[in-house]
Amino acid sequence: MRRGYTAADVRAAERPLLDRGLGETLMARAAYALAQVCLRELREHAGGAYGRRAVVLAGPGNNGGDARIAAGHLARAGVGVELVDALALDAADAPALGRRLADAELVVDGVFGTGARPGLPAALASAVAHWREARGQREPGRNTPAADVPAGHRRGPEGTARRRGPRPGTQRVIAVDIPSGVDGTDGTTRSDAADGLPEYIAADVTVTFAEEKAGLLLPPGRVAAGRVEVADIGVEIDTAPDVLSLEPADLAGVWPTPAQTAHKYSRGVLGLLAGSAEYPGAAILTATAALSTGVGMLRVLTAEPARTAVLQACPETVPGEGRVQAWALGPGAPEPERMQAIMHQIAADAAGSTAQDGSARPGSRVPPAVLDAAALDLLDGPLAFPAVLTPHAGELSRLLGRLGEPAAREEIEAAPVRYARRAAELTAAVVLLKGAVTLVAVPSGPVFAQSAGTPWLATAGSGDVLTGIIGAALAAGFLEGASHEDLPRMAELAAAAAEIHGLSAWHHHPDGGSPRRGRELRQGPQLGHEAGHRRPGPVRARDLAWAVRDTLSGLLGA
Ligand SMILES: NC(=O)C1=CN([C@@H]2O[C@H](COP(=O)(O)OP(=O)(O)OC[C@H]3O[C@@H](n4cnc5c(N)ncnc54)[C@H](OP(=O)(O)O)[C@@H]3O)[C@@H](O)[C@H]2O)[C@@H](O)CC1
Numbered sequence: 065m066r067r068g069y070t071a072a073d074v075r076a077a078e079r080p081l082l083d084r085g086l087g088e089t090l091m092a093r094a095a096y097a098l099a100q101v102c103l104r105e106l107r108e109h110a111g112g113a114y115g116r117r118a119v120v121l122a123g124p125g126n127n128g129g130d131a132r133i134a135a136g137h138l139a140r141a142g143v144g145v146e147l148v149d150a151l152a153l154d155a156a157d158a159p160a161l162g163r164r165l166a167d168a169e170l171v172v173d174g175v176f177g178t179g180a181r182p183g184l185p186a187a188l189a190s191a192v193a194h195w196r197e198a199r200g201q202r203e204p205g206r207n208t209p210a211a212d213v214p215a216g217h218r219r220g221p222e223g224t225a226r227r228r229g230p231r232p233g234t235q236r237v238i239a240v241d242i243p244s245g246v247d248g249t250d251g252t253t254r255s256d257a258a259d260g261l262p263e264y265i266a267a268d269v270t271v272t273f274a275e276e277k278a279g280l281l282l283p284p285g286r287v288a289a290g291r292v293e294v295a296d297i298g299v300e301i302d303t304a305p306d307v308l309s310l311e312p313a314d315l316a317g318v319w320p321t322p323a324q325t326a327h328k329y330s331r332g333v334l335g336l337l338a339g340s341a342e343y344p345g346a347a348i349l350t351a352t353a354a355l356s357t358g359v360g361m362l363r364v365l366t367a368e369p370a371r372t373a374v375l376q377a378c379p380e381t382v383p384g385e386g387r388v389q390a391w392a393l394g395p396g397a398p399e400p401e402r403m404q405a406i407m408h409q410i411a412a413d414a415a416g417s418t419a420q421d422g423s424a425r426p427g428s429r430v431p432p433a434v435l436d437a438a439a440l441d442l443l444d445g446p447l448a449f450p451a452v453l454t455p456h457a458g459e460l461s462r463l464l465g466r467l468g469e470p471a472a473r474e475e476i477e478a479a480p481v482r483y484a485r486r487a488a489e490l491t492a493a494v495v496l497l498k499g500a501v502t503l504v505a506v507p508s509g510p511v512f513a514q515s516a517g518t519p520w521l522a523t524a525g526s527g528d529v530l531t532g533i534i535g536a537a538l539a540a541g542f543l544e545g546a547s548h549e550d551l552p553r554m555a556e557l558a559a560a561a562a563e564i565h566g567l568s569a570w571h572h573h574p575d576g577g578s579p580r581r582g583r584e585l586r587q588g589p590q591l592g593h594e595a596g597h598r599r600p601g602p603v604r605a606r607d608l609a610w611a612v613r614d615t616l617s618g619l620l621g622a
Pocket residue numbers: 078082087090091092094123124125126127128130175176177178179180181182183184185240241242273297
């Protein structure tokens with residue numbers, strides 16, 4: 065599990081050490097750890113450290129202080145270091161600095177850290193734009209295989225006979241604590257930027273101090289940070305994290321698995337209301353995903369002709385009503401009246417039917433529900449039963465409008481954590497906001513941020529599959545029903561479902577090849593630049609729904 069802390073909590077944890085006069089000691093430790101990572105990256109990616117070129121961008125605060133001390137360590141190891149005062153940069157010098165940045169084997173970004181306002185000063189942003197352009201010219205395609213690299217780019221055994229600039233793909237960008245331009249706490253960058261210039265410096269590796277900052281787990285900071293390495297500098301944080309991320313290796317400990325003595329009813333029954341005459345496919349995808357997830361039984365309440373379509377595609381499905389341990393409502397525009405009726409019934413059960421002596425029986429445990437797509441359009445206030453809502457930004461925008469706090473889709477995309485949290489408060493539900501980084505918020509408590517996915521997952525039907533996985537997890541995880549007190553556990557299951565959904569896209573083999581298994585699967589995909597050599601291809605929602613079974617088998621060690 066990755067844990068991200070607010071910049072304020074990290075500062076508060078450092079405060080007693082600073083009061084004891086240990087500021088310089090902390091900075092020395094941070095800089096030493098940073099330099100070690102830089103030297104290792106040079107050895108691994110540029111064939112060595114001695115004689116290689118580094119540009120160290122240093123800002124006005126302590127982040128710049130870390131970078132300046134690390135620059136000294138690098139110089140003593142024989143690296144040719146150019147130290148740049150990043151805020152003293154003149155706009156006229158930006159193109160030349162951009163070229164020098166492109167020519168370096170190593171760039172250290174020590175401009176801003178946890179004390180920063182998001183965004184980059186204009187002259188620096190212009191230099192970064194020139195740098196990107198020069199790198200782009202040298203790297204026509206990010207996936208250029210080594211054999212296609214022109215001979216002039218290849219390094220001889222002694223690093224001789226080189227063309228100007230590092231070989232494509234060998235430059236390493238190391239961020240100090242957090243990529244400059246990104247907010248340490250919410251991961252956002254400047255939202256008012258209209259000049260088209262870069263707003264942050266994207267890194268291959270971020271060396272962060274004490275603990276991960278929440279902004280490293282959240283979009284777009286998460287992608288900007290590349291791989292994150294935490295350096296222990298002797299600062300202990302005893303407050304709760306603000307953001308959590310489940311990693312593939314965590315899933316076996318989180319996911320509900322059947323007891324030895326289980327039978328199909330005690331494994332959890334999921335009631336599904338999905339699909340319509342226009343969209344029967346959504347019901348098939350949600351049903352397939354729930355069955356691939358290993359639900360004990362799936363009851364489908366959908367009307368004809370979607371019902372027959374589901375029964376033909378998934379013969380295990382049981383048609384009609386009956387007892388269920390969880391509900392999945394909404395994919396494929398099923399009848400609104402039917403969804404309303406089911407939600408009213410769960411709400412009435414949750415409120416506690418009046419006992420025979422007339423007293424209320426509050427807080428009854430009821431089957432939790434996952435509400436997707438058309439079901440979201442029926443909500444206009446706090447939910448009286450425990451639920452997971454699964455909007456994308458557009459659906460969340462409509463929902464927030466009905467809840468009296470309108471927000472445009474673009475506003476939500478620029479600050480997704482804030483709006484996911486607010487929607488969770490207003491609906492008293494778990495809100496899973498889909499995106500490149502999927503966020504799972506509860507009315508109060510840490511947010512989960514999951515990013516196993518790939519842009520290929522943004523395809524019709526993908527969300528129906530996620531609903532099926534979440535529904536199956538709720539059915540297995542809440543055999544005795546749930547109340548609002550269970551929202552944190554429901555959020556954990558929804559986050560795990562999002563991770564499994566994303567991993568299934570990375571690991572499914574539509575051509576029938578065997579899926580990745582065991583250890584390789586549990587290590588999970590890498591984000592950002594690291595992902596370059598392991599990309600999934602196009603994803604079909606139908607294949608995804610099937611692949612969930614192999615992903616889970618691999619993760620659970622089956
Ligand atoms: N504390 C500790 O114990 C340890 C801390 N450590 C390190 O310190 C880092 C935090 O350092 P920090 O607090 O000095 O803040 P930092 O991010 O360097 O920047 C502040 C400066 O930047 C300026 N500025 C900001 N944004 C700007 C913008 N958009 N555009 C222009 N200017 C902007 C800002 O100006 P101002 O806001 O005052 O006008 C101020 O001058 C932390 O990330 C870690 O690396 C480690 O050494 C371990 C021990």
